[in-house]
Structure formats: structure tokens, C-alpha cells
Amino acid sequence: MRLSFLEPLYKQSGPFASVYVDTSRDAAVEDPDAAVRLRWRHLRDALVSEGADRDTITAVAGTVGNDRDVPGTHGQAVFAAHGHLALLDELPAPPARDTAHFGTLPDAMPLIVQHAPGIPYLAVHVHYGGRHSTDATGTVRIEAEVGTWPLTKVTPGHRLDEEIPVADWTRAAGEVGRELEGHARRIGVETVVVAGDVWARGILVHRLPASLRGQVTTVEGAGESEPGRALLEQRLDSLFQGRMAAHDRALLDAFLAERAREGASAEGLGPAASALQRGRVKALFLNDHPESPFRLWAGPEPGQLALTETELRSYGVRDVREERADAALARALVGTRAELVVVPERELRLHEGVGVLLRYADPASRS
Structure with a gap:
């Protein structure tokens, strides 16, 4: 993230x-x-x-x-x-x-934790209750939203709302699909969630561009869709529960690979603070512990943090304060433009709740 x-x-x-x-x-x-x-x-x-x-x-x-x-x-x-x-x-x-x-x-x-997992998605609800035939009367209504989960619960994403005569649905579904692809591409959608009438949604799914068709998950029932809230919110809540964004998953896999070969990674609060001091952190991995007692000493600049006051003063930092570790880490991550990945503890328990993937390995560790 x-x-x-x-x-x-x-x-x-x-x-x-x-x-x-x-x-x-x-x-x-x-x-x-x-x-x-x-x-x-x-x-x-x-x-x-x-x-x-x-x-x-x-x-x-x-x-x-x-x-x-x-x-x-x-x-x-x-x-x-x-x-x-x-x-x-x-x-x-x-x-x-x-x-x-x-x-x-x-x-x-x-x-920051409430922004996780930060999954870019496209939700589509195909409304139709008539006869399953293109010579039927009536219309197919398409509601769609692109957004980032879970922020679209309170900050709606881009919405599409169209009604199309059933007689035109087979042809129009391809046009709708191409329009959806344009919106999805802008945010790098990784999941397409489709709900609604089985016949009408099936036509849409088969006419989606290939880039979207391979990402489709169909869900039964749409649940209540409250105005101002995310489209398909209840279904998305169930689908994304405990899931990580693909980008964050790739970073975690890279961290685990480096850890296995004792490469460009480290665990624990001290090594993480040391790596952030030197601007070496590509991504920090965190087990979220809101009541954590851990503290760090911090100076005025984002990269000025250490386990002890003595260590920080040894770098020539005069104005030092003891802070909550997570507050000091958050500032350092933003200041050094490193990423944060919130990792459920059931998936990976990190030493002192913190791990880092480094931008490059320490040459001294390879000697």
C-alpha cells in the first residue's frame, strides 16, 4: 500500500x-x-x-x-x-x-490500517426479471462501480448506470464491456464481481474484453444496496474478508523469498528502524497491534528514529522525543516513500510485529 x-x-x-x-x-x-x-x-x-x-x-x-x-x-x-x-x-x-x-x-x-487491503475492483449488478429471450419486452439495467476496497464504503467510486432494451442486449453488452474496461484500466482493477440475473449477466460476461473476463467472480444475490454506499457492499465484504491486494501479496512473497535465503529482508523493530534511517526500506510489513507498548525515539526528520535516545543522539540529532513506535514508523514510511503491507497475524507472525523488504541487500551480510 x-x-x-x-x-x-x-x-x-x-x-x-x-x-x-x-x-x-x-x-x-x-x-x-x-x-x-x-x-x-x-x-x-x-x-x-x-x-x-x-x-x-x-x-x-x-x-x-x-x-x-x-x-x-x-x-x-x-x-x-x-x-x-x-x-x-x-x-x-x-x-x-x-x-x-x-x-x-x-x-x-x-x-492507514483502515485503508487496507486496498483492493482495486469493479462491481457490476445486472438487473433483469423478464423472459430469457432477446425477443422479450422490457429492459436490462446495468449498475457498475469501480473503486478501491474498503474505501468505497464511504467514498463512492465512479458509477455507471444504463438501461438497454432486451432486444438490443446481445449487441449492447459488448459496448458496455468495453466501457467498463476503460474505467477498470484507470485504477488497475484486479477483481470483477458480477451479480444479478443469470441469463443477462452471462451475456455480459461472455462479451467482456478478455482482460476483464479472466478476472470475473460471479456472486448470487446482491444484498441491500444503500444509497451512498458501495455497490454490492455485502457481497464484497464477504468476498474480500481476510484477502490481500495482489500488489501487497507480491511484496509479501518477495519478503518471504528474501528471508528464506537470508537476503534483503529483516525482522524486528530495531532492524526496521535502522533500515528506515538509511532509506533502504522498499516495504514494511506489519501485524496490526493497536495496543502495542513498543516505543521509538524520533527526531524532527522522518528518517530520524532509533530504539534508544543514546543511539539517536550519536547521529547528531539534538531534538529527540520518545514516541509510539507505530507513529514514528508511519512518518518514516511516508518520508522515505516506502510501502506498508498489513499482514494478518494468522498468515504470518512477525518478530515484534514488524518486518521489512529492503531495496538492496547489505553487502556486509554477504561476506
Whole structure:
């Protein structure tokens, strides 16, 4: 996963207020606005207790809960500094718990994890309920959406919605397929999920360009499609559960291959910090542990991090602070343009929850 979406955040200086809050608007909540206000009151008190300035708290207060147009369960990640909003992002799922932190570095890792697995996909729902014959009356309706899972739960992707007479469906399906291919190519779709009437969708699938046809997965039933949410959301949730994006899977395979031959890889917090210091990390692999007690010492620049204060000062860094390890790692990844791969622990347990694929092997390790 590339973290370029966080670059605007790290172009600003801290300290930062970092807030994660459940802003769900669903039927289970009788008065969602009142619930959000109550959550924010508790978070505001936490920011005050950590020394946040009034202007920064006001900047967050003006943002929390302003996503009333996003339906269903979701959350917000809000970052502010020096009285100004630094970054706002909608969370595809509510945070496990509402949190607020005020410190030198933004608490960005929970936001990064919510972007995973980051699977680019195309969803297609073929609506038709008539006779399975091209001499039937009526129309075939095509709903389609390209997006990146799970972000399209709260940030809709590009949509296509067309109705075509059944008599023209065999011919028009090829044109629809070519149109879908154009949208899919722009985001590098790796999965095409098709639901709807078996006869009508079968015609579409067989007329898709070959580049898409080999990526098709058909699903039965479409589930409820709530306005403003991802097309086929329930089916996609089941299909992508526990799955990694193909790009991330390739990086993990490369890491495992290098580890097996003791090549350009390392595990553990210390080796990862050392490699990030030198800009050698191509990708960092993380077992997500939100309550991890690990800490790192960090300086003003992204690559200035180490296990101990003494080590960091030995490099000539004077302004050093002890930070949460995940906050320091997130800044270093963005600053060095390394990628992050969130790895389920059931698939691979990493030493201290961290591993790195290096851009090149250490020559000393080969001697």
C-alpha cells in the first residue's frame, strides 16, 4: 500500500491533535447527532488533559460529525495542528474505540490500517426479471462501480448506470464491456464481481474484453444496496474478508523469498528502524497491534528514529522525543516513500510485529 495520501499531513509541523470517532448514521442509533456530540465531549476532555491548545480543539470540533451525508456505519479520522485542520478522512468502519491524542507526531497508523487491503475492483449488478429471450419486452439495467476496497464504503467510486432494451442486449453488452474496461484500466482493477440475473449477466460476461473476463467472480444475490454506499457492499465484504491486494501479496512473497535465503529482508523493530534511517526500506510489513507498548525515539526528520535516545543522539540529532513506535514508523514510511503491507497475524507472525523488504541487500551480510 502506497501512503501518498498522508503526504499533506506530514508537510505540516506538530504538535497534532489526532481524533478517531464513530460518526455512524444507521438505524441502530436513535439520535446519531446527539451520540456524536457526546462522543466528542469525552474526546475533547482528553485533548485538554493532554495539553491541546484551544484553537486546535476548535478546529477539530468544527469537523467532527460533519459527514451527515455518509449513511450507515462509519467513522472519522481528524487531524489538526496550530488551530487548522491538517487532514480529514472517512473511515470505512467505526474505530474499535473512540480515541484522542495530542502529541508531536500524528497518530496515523489506525487510519492507514483502515485503508487496507486496498483492493482495486469493479462491481457490476445486472438487473433483469423478464423472459430469457432477446425477443422479450422490457429492459436490462446495468449498475457498475469501480473503486478501491474498503474505501468505497464511504467514498463512492465512479458509477455507471444504463438501461438497454432486451432486444438490443446481445449487441449492447459488448459496448458496455468495453466501457467498463476503460474505467477498470484507470485504477488497475484486479477483481470483477458480477451479480444479478443469470441469463443477462452471462451475456455480459461472455462479451467482456478478455482482460476483464479472466478476472470475473460471479456472486448470487446482491444484498441491500444503500444509497451512498458501495455497490454490492455485502457481497464484497464477504468476498474480500481476510484477502490481500495482489500488489501487497507480491511484496509479501518477495519478503518471504528474501528471508528464506537470508537476503534483503529483516525482522524486528530495531532492524526496521535502522533500515528506515538509511532509506533502504522498499516495504514494511506489519501485524496490526493497536495496543502495542513498543516505543521509538524520533527526531524532527522522518528518517530520524532509533530504539534508544543514546543511539539517536550519536547521529547528531539534538531534538529527540520518545514516541509510539507505530507513529514514528508511519512518518518514516511516508518520508522515505516506502510501502506498508498489513499482514494478518494468522498468515504470518512477525518478530515484534514488524518486518521489512529492503531495496538492496547489505553487502556486509554477504561476506
